[in-house]
Amino acid sequence: MPATTWNIDLSHSAIHFSVRHMVVSKTRGRFGKFAGLLSFDPKNPTAASVQVSIEPATLDTADAQRDTHLRSADFFDVEKFPQASFKSTRIQELGGEKFKVTGDLTLHGVTRPVVLDASFEGLGKDPWGGERAGFSATTTIDRKDFGLEWNKALETGGLLVGEKVELTLEVEAVKQAATASAQAGA
Helix, strand or coil: CCCEEEEECHHHCEEEEEEEECCCEEEEEEECCEEEEEEECCCCHHHCEEEEEECHHHEECCCHHHHHHHHCCCCCCCCCCCCEEEEEEEEEEEECCEEEEEEEEEECCEEEEEEEEEEEEEEEECCCCCEEEEEEEEEEEEHHHHCCCCCCECCCCCECEEEEEEEEEEEEEEEHHHHHHHHHHC
């Protein structure tokens, strides 16, 4: 199978994040709107590539007041930076369907290299004749590296918002030729 283009199926994919809150717990959220393309051949996975665009304004932490603050200039500044993106630059096969995906993450107008620990979850045919592929990935970034520096010191020590942000991706992609018919049936 030669490398083909696959579209991320938004309704069957997720980008989640978590960050420490007041040192003692984690706040979790997700981005509601993103899109992306993968060029992928299961027989030659190191030749794969991925491009994803994310709309930070669609973040959801299940708390409207916090979400409004995260969208503000204190954090994502979605008016000034309406898009975040990731573009792979290298795929390294580790064996057992495990990979290191290196790429450039652009967030809050800053581009930095990141490495994702990724897994290929398999291929399958959907009931509408489309081909689907599954992937998962995780990484941890330092939000200060991207200019997201707002914080408050706690009286008991530590900071209100942690600096390390864990990102978790679950992706189901549809082979491009099958996208229209597959999406019609979902």
